[in-house]
Amino acid sequence: MASLQEVPLPGTALAEELDQRLLVVLRDGRKLLGTLRSFDQFANLVIEGAVERIIVGEQFGDIPMGLQIIRAENVVLLGRVDEAIDAPEGLTRIPAAQIKEAQKGEKELNKLKSTIRARMDFLDLD
């Protein structure tokens, strides 16, 4: 029986994180914050009170997402968030609508940059 106690049961790795406020980083780079309510052996997750945190430059904003089930293959990592330093240092919080605008702006800019880069390909940049 001793060996059973030494080796944790398969898929119990996240039991300590249950009911904790966590940061979940997804494969596409999105960041969700919320409370872990359930998980399984693949790390499929149920996150309650989820918000998507968008960071653009020096600003960040949270978009409410409610209750989410995250399919395990999309999970990169889970981190326990220290509530005391919940707001990232040096960043200022702005409302959801504004951060969406800022994100849109950043996307446009990146698109523009990549098209310029593509056109200037013959210059052998970097």
Next chain:
Amino acid sequence: MLFFSLFKTLVGKEVTVELKNDLCISGALHSVDQYLNIKLTNTRVHNEQKYPHMMSVRNCFIRGSVVRYVHLPPGAVDVEVLHDATRREARGG
């Protein structure tokens, strides 16, 4: 199960995990499971300015499937022992 066993011997050691998205996280290895999911404590992210959301994270769980490399401390693995264990495992013992 060889690498699972290997990682279990490394619990408590300082490791750096490099993910497939190029994020590098250093920390003390807290635990590992059969999928080679890794839990780190006292984590520090390399190039923290690029990942501001990681600043408030001190403990994390990393899904095994997203790991590219685990950098181990020098001298943490006895290669001779690992070699023998590999042969034993290959023979089905």
